Amino acid sequence: MSDLFTPLKLGAVAAENRVLMAPLTRCRADAEHVPTDLMVEYYSQRATAGLIIAEATMAMEGASAFWREPGIYSEAQVTGWRKVTDAVHAKGGKIFLQIWHGGRACHPLLNDDREPVAPSALPITNDEVHTPAGKKPYTVPRELRDDEIPEIVEGFAIAAENAKRAGFDGVEVHGANGYLLDEFLRDGANLREGPYGGPIENRARLLLEVLDAVCNVWGADRVGLRLSPLNSFNSMKDSDPVGLVTWLAQRLNEYGLAYLHLMRADFFGEQQADVISPVRDHYRGNLVVNMGYSGVEADAVIARGQADAVAFGVPFIANPDLPRRLREGAELSEADPSTFYTQGGEGYIDYPALEELVEA
Known part of the structure; x- marks a missing residue:
């Protein structure tokens, strides 16, 4: 059997294979950030992943960085996500929820005119944000005060509690891609002084406080963490990414x-x-790697012991049964980027499974 299709224990969770579904922002929640029936269908279609890591989900109100991304801070959102987890579990799947705060990637037009917050008052300059009024430049964030940070940590703890009530198998803390926790980690976005700025151990303080709070809710063996030490998305840089990730x-x-x-x-x-x-x-625990892996490369990486599992992003969009296709060496369908962030079912739940293509 290919190494990619051997079972794996991810802490307390038993994965049937090592083909994980990476978190993918798809903007199919409603205007109140409540998961929709489209999302129930979308995730249940992909339940054969060893583990689904559901999309970046707002841990607290006022932290929206996309238009119509889901949240996990209201009862309606918990109820909506429960429909998703029930559908995935009914097909034998496992699903974690990725929880986040958008930080300086948030925009007033997405958050009832609230200004975004960040470790330092530095805006994103290499992109624009999708809003109901079209694409807009990012605004300059307000620097978070040290005495405001405990409220952020508590927000993640509440989100973790809500994810448990919604029926998830665990949570992934989003510490990547230029959102709040990553902004504190990397010195290109964190210029502050004091307990949350300067050396790595200070810049990592918020991330570790969030991990402590979330692990207190779930137990560490049901908590994952995502990092992106190199990714310059959202105007991110670090002067020593290898040193940073080695320390972490x-x-x-x-x-x-x-x-x-x-x-x-x-x-x-x-x-x-x-x-x-x-x-x-x-690092002595399970290592999941991500970004641009083919099935062949993923299998080789696992066989060599360089990683324990591989998370696939875009291939899961167009191939709901991706593990089967990789196992059988079947041709992969191509995803349509023009539908990545739209609100309908097109390009979301209408990609056929392999047997449907064969029947056609």
Whole structure:
């Protein structure tokens, strides 16, 4: 049997295979950030993943960085997500919820005119944000005060409690891609002084406080963490990404997490380094890698012991039965980027499974 299709224990969760579904923002929630029936169908179609990591979900109100991304802070949202988890479990699947705060990627037009917050008053400059009024430039965030940070940590703890009530098998803390926790981690976005700025141990303080709070809710063996030390998306940079991720890999050994989810590259190719090897050398838990893997490469990486599982993103959009296709060497369908962030079923729940293509 291919190594990609051997079972894996992710902490307390037994994965049937090592083909994980990466979190993918798809903007199909309603205007109140409540998961919809479209989302129930979408996730249940992909239940054969070893683990589904559901999309970035607002841990607290006022943290929206996309138009119509889901939340997990209201009763209606908990109820909506319960329909998703029930549908995935009915098909034998496992599903974690990725919880986040958008940080400086938030926009007043998405948050009832609230200004975004960040470690430092530095805006995103290499992109624009989708809003109900069209694409708009990012605004300059307000620097969070130290005395406001405990409220952020508590917001993640409440989100973790709500995810448990919604029936998830665990949660993934989003510490990647230029959102709040990542902004504190990397020195290109965090210029502050004091207990949350300066050396790595200070910049990582908020992330570790959030992990402590979330693990207190779930137990560490049902908590994952995603990191992207190289990714320059959302105007992110770090002066020493390898040093940062090496320090984190060593520190995270103290937690006993279900897994560490590591993005290996940069969307824009601006920062290049090998971040997987130092993490594999220093981190003793399950390592999940991500970004641009083919089935063949993923299998080889696992066979060589460089990772324990691979998370696939875009391939899961157009191939709801991706594990079967990879196992059988079947041709993969191509996803349509023009429908990635639209609100309807087109390009979302209408990609056929392999047997439907054969029947056609």
